[in-house]
Amino acid sequence: MDMLFFDSQQTLLRMIISAAVVYICIVLLHKVSGKRSTSQLNNFDWVVTVMIGSIGASTVILKNVPIIEGMASIITLLTLQYLVTKYASLSPEFANTILSEPRVVFYEGQFLPEAMRKERLTRQEIECAMRSEGIHDYEDVAAVIFESDAKLTVVPKRDKSDRLDAQGDIKPSDTLKTLF
DSSP, X not given: OTTSXXXXXXXXXXXXXXXXXXXXXXXXXXXXXXXXXXXXXXXXXXXXXXXXXXHHHHHHHOTTSOHHHHHHHHHHHHHHHHHHHHHHHHOHHHHHHHSOOOEEEEEXXXXXXXXXXXXXXXXXXXHHHHHHTTOOOGGGEEEEEEOTTSOEEEEXXXXXXXXXXXXXXXXXXXXXXXXX
């Protein structure tokens, strides 16, 4: 109970300096590593971000974790993230292994229960995504896709003249073709 509110001035000063150094290093390292480390997160990016936060906190709070060791760990994680994402951009097979695939959960006025079940999505969540896009009628939606970054993308229907192929059948938009 002695150290509940205050341990010592030395401990407090160490934490203040450590927090400032770790903060500056993380900001600079994220600037160097590029937008990917702070963009919309897929599962892989999210894990790296959580690990960096944990290492940063441990470096600031724990006396037995020197700043250099904490920064070396963060640099290692960001380097691994860069290498893995670089390789994923070159190898579709590797990308499919580490990234989740987008999934159509609503198509042409119909909720897709099997896809919704696999993604653990409710009808209310899909309807919320539609409303947030200003769409209030199911017939105005071509599709709703649960993206690899866990966002719901609402694809509105195109003009009637642009939606039909030469035979008069509804053609999916270019961004939806790859999902079927």
